[in-house]
Amino acid sequence: MRNAVVLGAGIGGLLAAGALSRHFEQVVVLDRDQIPDTPVSRVGVPQGPQVHAVMKRGELAIENILPGFRGRLAAAGGTSLRVGLDFRVFEGGGWHPRRDLGFTLSSQTRALLEQVIRERLLANGNVTLRQRQRFRGLTSTAGGVVTGVAFEGEGAEEISADLVIDAMGRGSPIPDWLARNGYGEAPSVATGIDLYYSTILFHVPERWRGEPWCLVLRATAPDQVRGATVVSIEDDRWLLSMVSRFDDRPPTTVPDCLTFLEGLESPEIYERIRHAEPAAKARRFHIPESRVRFFERMPGYPRGLLPLGDVIGTFNPLLAQGMSIAAIHAETLGETLIKNVDAAGGLDLDGLASDYMPAVSALSHRAWSTGAYVDHLYPRTGGERPANFEAYHHFRKALRRAMEADPEIHRRAIRVAQMLDPSSVLPRDRILAEFGSEGA
Template identity: 35%
Template sequence: MRLGKTAVVLGGSAAGLCAAGALAPHFDHVLVLERDELPAGAGHRRGVPQSKHPHFLLNSGRRAIGALFPGFEDDLIAAGGLLLMPSMDAAYLDGPGWSARKRSAMTMVYGSRILIERVLRDKVRELGNVVVREGASVRGLTTHDGEITGVAFTAAEGDEHVGTDFVVDAMGRGSPVAGWLVAAGWPEPEVRTLDAKVTYTSRWYDLPAERPASWWWRHLVIMPTPDKGDHPAEHEYLVNFFPVEGNRVIACMGSWGLEMPSTTDAFVETARRVRTPLFAAAMDRCEPASPVHLTRSTGNKWRRYDRLRTPPRRLAFVGDSICAFNPFYAQGISSASGSALLLREHLSRAGQLDAGFSARFLAAQRKLLRVPWSLAMARDQGYACAAGTEKLPEWRRRIVAALSAPAFSLVVGAAREDAVVDEHFAKVFNLDESLGQMLRNPRVLTGLLRHRVRTALGRQRVPSGFDPRAEPPSTDYSAAVTR
């Protein structure tokens, strides 16, 4: 059902493109206003600095985007995306050493952010009632009697204004919309924050034409050390050797509260001090394809528009404009596409775009965002360097810091041996289930307890802790997994 003539999306990155897909069935015309000039193919641009770092497309995001744009995943893979099973295709260094390979419930599509957005732009171009205006800088909103009625922007032709029946803010972390609403008479929304001082640095590499025989893996993951004694700072890094399209990888190192290398020489030297020599050795076999890219804007931030007594009518928010996460947890695109799909569902049931619609959508979106937000808090609240409204009292922070890593290792270890734990862990990782739901499941608790007992007795079915300084083992232990 059509709900109006014109809808406007502020921002043309992944969140805005998904929002356009959600609006297209319900409005005669959808206008996407994007400040940048968009590349014809898969290319970096100023408005998406995160594109130079690894991006996971979680299963919940794959499904949401596929519902908005049928055929998206097939098109992404046809364009070079890689459909892999991490438990079989990734060498994973966690705890004291390498994990064993086995089949699992989780698959993922690997690809760069620039490829994901290029395929999304192609899908949007197939929608006959959507127009993307490039080089358009949004300057403000016009309002009347509690609702949004128009958008002011500047383009190459000069200042313009378009009347609208609905607006979606997809302008990212730095969105100025909250300030515009305050200027128009709405109260400042409550903002929840937690910045764990995450910094990460990446460099792109071309893989060798022929992979070495020992490289059974496609993805290399090095988790921070659990060792509490003296060790190099680099052992605290979270490291990825992340495969993308075009026979390339993104070598990425990140940390909580530590300085990270920003030059190519420092990047290469730092890589030699991480927990395993495999990371630097793999880089040595590849050809550098980019300079080093460093990012520090990584804090968690949730603008609580849902708590406004009278939220603006005919306005919705998707992506980082409402809830931004520590990018380490790969939740951004999946949360944004989930919000866009939720918006489409609410529009399909809407009789009119009144205050009731705004309240219902914001309440449903709050429930959706609580899942990734709680996962981000579960880890970031344990760091002494963290700051923000969600910073814990010191005694609680110490408890979180003491329990979070062992608890995570217990779940990962149990998932290696127990298919049911593995299934629910995959759901949590992919934002299909909350951490609380998983930990309230009696069968999951039984699997965790059984794994703890077997570990204490030295009777694990699937070994772990293989020497981190040696090559990761290629043996497939799938047959040892039980239900």
């Protein structure tokens, strides 16, 4: 196969290009942004300055697509955190027990992560990145097979492609383009989360240099709405994201930030941040909703076009799923390509779409639902409550108690949360029997 075009050079687009580069002679990645040479935030990814954690499963998927990625990230300043020891979570009114859970996570800014992925990708000689190119439309045959992409940068241009990937993120213009061109609209489900992030960068005070850590404080719903995450990142800095919902906005000045942190359910984050000097001004971001689109249910979705990453689903960012889900989408793309290329190198577009689309949509729907269960603990959340909401939360409470008492259940629960294992590894019946009542 000759050419593939990827629209969007975010995390999903870069990883899709990595998966495609094993199968296509040439892969071209187009983005509207000027892509920086250094790890700084860019306009096309406005959520980029907020805390962006990669799950362990996401890290493994990236390494699988771009071997050598993890070593390069560590060399570029990614900080290794021992889960359960340096990386700790406050949930359900208390901190998870302090235990070594047997694996590490890497922490860094989203900009550094993207830069390392980009540099590693471009070492694959058949991938080209074209910046400052804005999507204009798709070109297709009368039979609805996509033949290429029209875009505008310095001039208007077209590029032909055997396969086009839409990885233009939450604001992708393709759903509108499809509607305007008679393809219809993808059915979708949404949760009105009305969540606010505010993020401030700090210099690490001298006494804490060389001690990487991450604290995630999740608000105890429905009484509390305020939470925060603080994490060590490259160049001796801490990144603090404060979150809240509805009418309550997280602060944007350092004095208000200290008041916000002092009032949280646990003082740990405040105790560190009050000694730190800010390194940059606060950046705020509003997330009105989380949504999953089911493109595979559109009768006329064009052949030769596949969606990936946030185009399919945007999630409650508090669960840190989006980039890892995009990475698993890209991994799935690679696997389904292997299945649908014949011995002569021909690509079965129908087979590819029917293997890829339901798989990635189910993955995004699962991730979206996990957030919906948490969000609907707040009565003001918009959208429909999941059907088995009460049973789900009864089990979550029992699991939280079991994690305190049983190190093996704790280890398994965190591996499930990091998407390393399926939830079937948790002994559900035993957890409910032993820890299902309040006094257990």
